[in-house]
Amino acid sequence: MGKLKSFVVTFDNNKDVYQAGEIVSGKLIADVTEGIKARELGDRDGENPTLPAGYYEFPFRHQLGTGLPSSFEGSRVGYVRYSVKGIIDRPWKLDLTTYYIITVLDMLDLNQEPRATMPSGSQNSKTLCCLCCTSGPIELQAQTDRGGYCPGERIVVKGSVENNSNTRITKTTAKIVQMVTSTGFPPTDGSVPSDTLSSTVEGPGCSARLSENIELVLPIPALPPSGLRYCNVIDIKYVVLVTAHFQGPHRNLEVELPIIIGSVPLKTLYSGHPNPAYAPATAPPLLPPPTYVEAEAGVDIVDNIVNRDKYTPSQLYYAPKYMYYDWSQHPQQ
Template structure:
């Protein structure tokens, strides 16, 4: 028996599949048939959802979900009516939907996700139903120019920590760290300046700056799981007792990342930090300074020009929905 349905596709007018809240999601469902085909209806469903799914150490399953879009429409047929016979050839059924404001950005994590997709189903009188679906990406833009102005200012942190055994002349390590600002966008680099004064009797094995992403998964307002990944880092060598090491605007790259906090989602929170880490050569614990930053989608305007953005920094054309390259990175505990 020849195959009646040759093609059954969901085609978006925006071929990049990237949308912003408030934009129109438009396109068509394309059907190509080889023979006359009776159809009871062509259903179209747009879904946006946030899901958290965690298995605890006791093998308990914790699950929570929230809906952002749940829009259904018929592109062909009416309830209670008989079948419509579709002739051989190509049939195109257009759709158009305004995306709500405030949608959270697409995100895929180990224990949860925010996803958007369209589903369509073609029903025949004989009970056969043809189905297909297509994912699209939503980015909820965060403009640093609309955030608190303090994010445009240098961000400083200082610590004094004693290393060595006190009875044999232990001394302090004094560390001062400055970031060039508190907010960034993917494609920029974080400018790090630091001074590490080793006044102890212990050699510092190395110093390191690392950009980290912390993802928290929530259910009923409580954190049920979290994960932290290192995204990029800079390393420097040892500092002997009595020596000083100066970092002068070292550049820490910001890779493609979803914005801070997944605004609009109440199940998944994302935060970014720069950690400055001092590793002693002895068995003493590392000394860490934590500097929280914001990752946004639109950078600070340069030279007071309201109409242009800083060259070379822009929101990514696609979001990193799947990020397998993170799996090989060490985790900062």
């Protein structure tokens, strides 16, 4: 880095995840090995146009506004990204800039979503054609145990498949799919499905002329909340995709079960009170304490930001972190 041994952004208490309204505070650290001509460093005006050699710490403090969308990294349609930048303003030369991306979370409370307590169900049917013959109908029905979940919880999918054809259904599967719609420029043509967001869970198949009940359990990874509230160019929806797979060249039979991903779990789910009006004001002890877990989708800072914009990285890789409820030490009912 030449005259700079280091130039980095650090945060108080090593905190890099914030909620709307919180205060972001830390230091911009510059370790200068040789004087640098500089009109300004960050928000600090200097009367001396040269920043002498030495070790400098410039504290910063900023309160986030309210109504901020959650951080999001989309592989196809864009991102919502918050960063802290430190700048050494050099006369007649390129500025020296360091860059650190933080996570900002919008807390979507499932207790404020009426559909969160209601199961999500759907059914679909089809017939198979082989030459001039048409099979009897094949029906797939599935339903989730409720409509709203938080990362770390699990989705229980129950249903049935009725196979009135002569073709065997080899297996049934379920997975979580994120549907992203962009209204920016250029806009996407409808919703764009991302990669599968959970491991695909397999269930039983069904022989010809028989029926079979299915029950599949899906763990939920770290995900941004549904809707990406307060963002007017990106919308996020989630579905559980349940599929019956056929033997041979036939197209599979699918049903989509819309769900809501939130940040604050349903209180009544763990309190034992069937009526939300009598739910306790705080979450019961059965609920594990939330942690922050990185999402799978991230960005390589060097390849995607540093090399493009000539920044000095304060981090090499970034992935947003989301509220996560770890049930590994707390058996889930």
